[in-house]
Amino acid sequence: xxxxxxxxxxxxxxxxxxxxxxxxxxxxxxxxxxxxxxxxxxxxxxxxxxxxxxxxxxxxxxxxxxxxxxxxxxxxxxxxxxxxxxxxxxxxxxxxxxxxxxxxxxxxxxxxxxxxxxxxxxxxxxxxxxxxxxxxxxxxxxxxxxxxxxxxxxxxxxxxxxxxxxxxxxxxxxxxxxxxxxxxxxxxxxxxxxxxxxxxxxxxxxxxxxxxxxxxxxxxxxxxxxxxxxxxxxxxxxxxxxxxxxxxxxxxxxxxxxxxxxxxxxxxxxxxxxxxxxxxxxxxxxxxxxxxxxxxxxxxxxxxxxxxxxxxxxxxxxxxxxxxxxxxxxxx
Amino acid sequence: xxxxxxxxxxxxxxxxxxxxxxxxxxxxxxxxxxxxxxxxxxxxxxxxxxxxxxxxxxxxxxxxxxxxxxxxxxxxxxxxxxxxxxxxxxxxxxxxxxxxxxxxxxxxxxxxxxxxxxxxxxxxxxxxxxxxxxxxxxxxxxxxxxxxxxxxxxxxxxxxxxxxxxxxxxxxxxxxxxxxxxxxxxxxxxxxxxxxxxxxxxxxxxxxxxxxxxxxxxxxxxxxxxxxxxxxxxxxxxxxxxxxxxxxxxxxxxxxxx
Amino acid sequence: xxxxxxxxxxxxxxxxxxxxxxxxxxxxxxxxxxxxxxxxxxxxxxxxxxxxxxxxxxxxxxxxxxxxxxxxxxxxxxxxxxxxxxxxxxxxxxxxxxxxxxxxxxxxxxxxxxxxxxxxxxxxxxxxxxxxxxxxxxxxxxxxxxxxxxxxxxxxxxxxxxxxxxxxxxxxxxxxxxxxxxxxxxxxxxxxxxxxxxxxxxxxxxxxxxxxxxxxxxxxxxxxxxxxxxxx
Numbered sequence: 010x011x012x013x014x015x016x017x018x019x020x021x022x023x024x025x026x027x028x029x030x031x032x033x034x035x036x037x038x039x040x041x042x043x044x045x046x047x048x049x050x051x052x053x054x055x056x057x058x059x060x061x062x063x064x065x066x067x068x069x070x071x072x073x074x075x076x077x078x079x080x081x082x083x084x085x086x087x088x089x090x091x092x093x094x095x096x097x098x099x100x101x102x103x104x105x106x107x108x109x110x111x112x113x114x115x116x117x118x119x120x121x122x123x124x125x126x127x128x129x130x131x132x133x134x135x136x137x138x139x140x141x142x143x144x145x146x147x148x149x150x151x152x153x154x155x156x157x158x159x160x161x162x163x164x165x166x167x168x169x170x171x172x173x174x175x176x177x178x179x180x181x182x183x184x185x186x187x188x189x190x191x192x193x194x195x196x197x198x199x200x201x202x203x204x205x206x207x208x209x210x211x212x213x214x215x216x217x218x219x220x221x222x223x224x225x226x227x228x229x230x231x232x233x234x235x236x237x238x239x240x241x242x243x244x245x246x247x248x249x250x251x252x253x254x255x256x257x258x259x260x261x262x263x264x265x266x267x268x269x270x271x272x273x274x275x276x277x278x279x280x281x282x283x284x285x286x287x288x289x290x291x292x293x294x295x296x297x298x299x300x301x302x303x304x305x306x307x308x309x310x311x312x313x314x315x316x317x318x319x320x321x322x323x324x325x326x327x328x329x330x331x332x333x334x335x336x337x338x339x340x341x
Numbered sequence: 342x343x344x345x346x347x348x349x350x351x352x353x354x355x356x357x358x359x360x361x362x363x364x365x366x367x368x369x370x371x372x373x374x375x376x377x378x379x380x381x382x383x384x385x386x387x388x389x390x391x392x393x394x395x396x397x398x399x400x401x402x403x404x405x406x407x408x409x410x411x412x413x414x415x416x417x418x419x420x421x422x423x424x425x426x427x428x429x430x431x432x433x434x435x436x437x438x439x440x441x442x443x444x445x446x447x448x449x450x451x452x453x454x455x456x457x458x459x460x461x462x463x464x465x466x467x468x469x470x471x472x473x474x475x476x477x478x479x480x481x482x483x484x485x486x487x488x489x490x491x492x493x494x495x496x497x498x499x500x501x502x503x504x505x506x507x508x509x510x511x512x513x514x515x516x517x518x519x520x521x522x523x524x525x526x527x528x529x530x531x532x533x534x535x536x537x538x539x540x541x542x543x544x545x546x547x548x549x550x551x552x553x554x555x556x557x558x559x560x561x562x563x564x565x566x567x568x569x570x571x572x573x574x575x576x577x578x579x580x581x582x583x584x585x586x587x588x589x590x591x592x593x594x595x596x597x598x599x
Numbered sequence: 600x601x602x603x604x605x606x607x608x609x610x611x612x613x614x615x616x617x618x619x620x621x622x623x624x625x626x627x628x629x630x631x632x633x634x635x636x637x638x639x640x641x642x643x644x645x646x647x648x649x650x651x652x653x654x655x656x657x658x659x660x661x662x663x664x665x666x667x668x669x670x671x672x673x674x675x676x677x678x679x680x681x682x683x684x685x686x687x688x689x690x691x692x693x694x695x696x697x698x699x700x701x702x703x704x705x706x707x708x709x710x711x712x713x714x715x716x717x718x719x720x721x722x723x724x725x726x727x728x729x730x731x732x733x734x735x736x737x738x739x740x741x742x743x744x745x746x747x748x749x750x751x752x753x754x755x756x757x758x759x760x761x762x763x764x765x766x767x768x769x770x771x772x773x774x775x776x777x778x779x780x781x782x783x784x785x786x787x788x789x790x791x792x793x794x795x796x797x798x799x800x801x802x803x804x805x806x807x808x809x810x811x812x813x814x815x816x817x818x819x820x821x822x823x824x825x826x827x828x829x830x831x
Binding site: 381383384385433495496499519522523524525529550551552553555556564579580581585586589590 | 610611612613614615616618635636637638755758759787789804805823824827828829830831
């Protein structure tokens with residue numbers, strides 16, 4: 010019963026995924042965009058839809074990286090099993106972190122996610138047998154996706170890998186779209202708007218926050234795992250504070266009002282980083298300026314800017330004659 | 342309270358402390374079903390704090406609260422909603438970015454247990470709570486504003502929606518905290534009839550400063566002072582009670598205490 | 600006329616708290632503002648002080664319209680509000696709290712305040728959080744005096760205080776009044792009001808419903824029951 014209008018976000022995502030190979034030369038770079046887009050979706054689910062500002066997304070990203078790396082390198086498990094288990098690791102970590110953080114009010118929640126981020130980083134740094142410590146977990150392979158010995162999809166070449174990542178991304182996008190438009194998702198919006206009221210009309214706010222945290226953790230961990238496969242290494246930096254920060258920045262730049270905005274934010278950051286860093290080592294300065302502009306003038310992020318342009322173009326079209334009075338009334 | 346049915350709400354020895362300060366110091370309250378029961382009192386009486394403990398917004402420090410035969414003392418506010426208790430807030434508390442209809446749907450949905458299918462399916466069909474929501478929109482005269490964000494309503498409309506959010510839960514008892522606060526004269530009259538009409542299907546517990554409303558529509562009035570119940574009875578009795586008079590007018594230099 | 604408020608409307612967000620109030624405080628007099636909870640008494644004081652912006656009407660202070668001015672400008676012109684919660688800075692000592700309010704040209708200097716409130720002198724080095732309710736009230740009033748007020752506004756100065764302290768504070772307010780400062784007093788305690796005031800206004804549901812001299816007010820029990828009690 011879903012019309013095209015309701016699904017337009019998914020259509021946009023699909024179109025973007027198809028378009029990227031046409032415009033980009035590096036399959037791995039394209040894959041990186043989608044990988045971070047997944048992480049940003051996980052962060053946006055918390056921030057834009059539930060009103061939770063988490064400085065701990067790097068935890069789940071890193072845990073996913075390490076989990077996949079350990080399972081592939083040290084336990085030699087088949088990829089088809091490793092992926093869902095990686096998601097599970099993310100879910101479990103998120104429930105653990107969430108259980109303690111969610112009890113606290115806004116500022117303390119934020120601080121706790123930050124504290125946990127530091128804690129997990131420290132653990133990863135010291136448990137060198139498992140994680141490789143400073144060096145990271147090396148030699149993460151990109152085995153073909155196979156079931157019962159039958160090879161479904163080789164992932165050797167960068168564009169093969171990209172198509173695999175794209176599939177994962179679209180599945181995640183679809184999944185999150187169903188969730189955010191569901192009864193559960195609408196309740197998240199209510200919690201974002203007014204937590205006290207949500208509790209007063211009968212919702213177990215803590216339970217909802219924990220559930221959305223778990224979903225976010227799973228999605229983010231999957232992204233982290235895919236990055237490890239892409240880079241061939243599960244680096245320590247995945248679980249570093251900087252990763253949490255980066256994911257948040259991408260979320261805010263893209264915009265927190267819908268899911269496609271997350272793809273915009275990730276795309277912008279990853280592509281700018283790749284393109285600008287070779288030209289100008291101080292490119293992060295530009296990013297800082299952009300963040301300031303967004304905070305002051307464009308709080309809806311890049312999506313908001315595009316939306317305004319779209320409306321402006323539409324309005325110009327409508328200035329042509331032969332519009333009836335009723336039509337222009339419906340405009341506002 | 343005569344009759345075959347006992348009180349729908351029975352609170353005994355309710356105490357609420359904030360650190361060393363006891364805002365509510367041992368309150369007993371019985372509310373009869375299908376009545377309008379007002380709680381009034383001068384500054385610092387503890388009315389709103391008592392409300393919070395009855396609705397579960399805050400946990401009582403001591404005492405018991407029995408609702409419709411069930412001990413709800415240890416239940417959180419979202420759990421009490423399922424037992425039939427709903428409330429409105431003194432300072433308007435809605436979901437401002439969501440439409441009026443969505444606000445009411447969420448409030449109606451809140452009494453149902455969340456099932457797994459709810460995390461997957463949108464709020465259409467049976468999950469839209471269409472009947473309840475439409476009924477309330479009609480009753481509150483908010484049909485024309487159903488699709489606009491709740492934050493853009495006028496103050497009077499918002500206060501009505503506040504009551505509507507409580508009604509959407511189809512509660513047995515509604516707790517209204519200063520429903521007419523900040524309203525103009527016309528809106529106040531409409532709200533007064535609205536509350537009076539609730540009696541038929543619900544029990545209403547009311548905090549109000551507008552004595553015109555309190556004395557006109559209440560069946561029972563409980564007067565609180567400094568965290569305790571001072572007097573309780575029908576409006577005519579309370580109007581002329583000396584103790585109430587002294588509590589409000591403070592006839593000695595004691596800052597309000599009798 | 601120190602203060603002349605005319606048809607002022609004031610809101611908390613969308614809540615229309617003051618629905619067109621008018622009142623006056625003649626030079627050197629004490630005027631009280633009475634009413635039940637929720638009538639809008641504190642809102643009136645905050646609107647005059649500029650903490651809440653009025654949306655309609657005029658507020659004339661010593662001949663000048665101050666409606667719309669920000670709070671710090673209003674305070675600078677000589678209107679001092681002693682709020683209901685007293686507003687003591689808990690991390691500062693009594694003396695530091697007082698000195699914050701001090702203006703060089705004020706006829707009230709630190710020693711004058713200590714003379715009026717000897718207890719504060721005893722406690723001058725105590726932290727703001729170590730004071731009793733009565734001492735906090737004295738500190739709050741003292742700090743306002745150091746700010747050279749032409750109009751002193753007191754929001755429930757004796758609420759929750761023991762009878763002995765209440766008497767002390769009432770006596771001190773009388774002395775302040777003798778020094779020529781106009782006072783606008785919000786108070787629920789009738790005895791205190793009738794002892795101090797020249798004129799009374801009663802506020803209900805955001806409107807002034809009664810205005811009379813102290814003598815008339817003292818004798819009118821029906822009015823008290825109707826607007827301050829519960830016998831509507």
